[in-house]
Amino acid sequence: MNAEFDHFAAWLATPLGRYVALSEAAWFERAAVDLFGYKAVQLELPQLDCLRSNRMPWRLQAGEAAGTQLKCTAHELPFDEQSLDLIALPHVLDFSPDPHAVLRECQRVLRPEGRLLITGFNPWSLWGLRRLKPNQDMPWKGNFVALPKLKDWLAELDLQSVNDEHLCYRPPIQRAGWLEKSRFFDQAGDRLWPAGGGVYCLEVVKRVRGMHVIEPQWRTVTVNQNAAVVVEKMRQQASKDRCK
Template identity: 60%
Template structure:
């Protein structure tokens, strides 16, 4: 996306333009690997990515219906993430690539996500970590420009919101430990911090990546009838030895 004045765009579209910069590519390279792994083995019928239509983050998934929804130009389905045009419990997988960072009402977005996901449905999201070198840079830049005007929701706060909506963590990681320097040469000099960060500063990376599952209280998953029948057959087939040995009579 090329525009003459990036500041004239909505925040989520400004962020999409920023991802093409050297620093944006540094973030995107690591997030792509996370999304590819997180969505590869999620099965169902409907998968939805909210915002960033220029990034096919669902390409590693094999569901028959995969689409991008949001307010950005280029989305297959134009809608506010707070008001998704899907019935309740109809979507199997939802991706939020920094969607919460650049939406004015992230809690409303999460409530809508909870509404449309099926029980045991998957939520995969990424966000900027304020408790990192990136958070410090954001304060230094007075929260101006891209991506520093984003909300940078803290991980404990976000997990509290998700817990209230009955989401449970299934996996995740922290990445982008190097300071947010625009020069590729300086990025290379700080490349050692990626491996060191995972070991010595595991919560201090600039980006967090989460895999969540929607749980439904009181719901009991019922196994297919053929499995239950097989279990009964196996129980009948178990041999029970006679309590009295013939040698004891």
């Protein structure tokens, strides 16, 4: 995955790549600014600082890509169970050989109520159609995991989507002039085709299943009338004995 992320990082320097990077940077800035905790980690793609707006005191960039602070694989993280409050995954699932394993590992290291911030390419968009052409290069040969499928994977791991957005409605053309002229696609697409952006963004929370409180099974006890008479006589006799 090292080489693929390095190639993807190089693609981000192209006109279309810069459009993606700027759009996602704005989303990560909005999504991460009000997330609180102590430890936050970004996996891969250090060229895009996903944690810039976050105020957690311990922030780290990890992964195999060049420039990361901690070398590791996304499906085998060197962190204890339930030790992180926030994990950012910028296109990690797109270029991982086993994206489901990445999610399982994130679920392991996240604290209860910890957050995942995920971005990925949307296969149900003009960008998804672009990847159907033969002999595609980066980034069109990525996984392009569909959002409904991703949400199913998350649900299996008790990871709940709390917010999703789509970005990048402009046609995937590597010409700066055409991209600039098609700016109106972003405003129109968000209103007319909200799920058709080339990139989806997902905020996810780790839920912990609550305990089921077992209430006592109260039952009505019928007092035998004869037994009640005997008890009353014993009470009266005890009272007489105290008066002697």
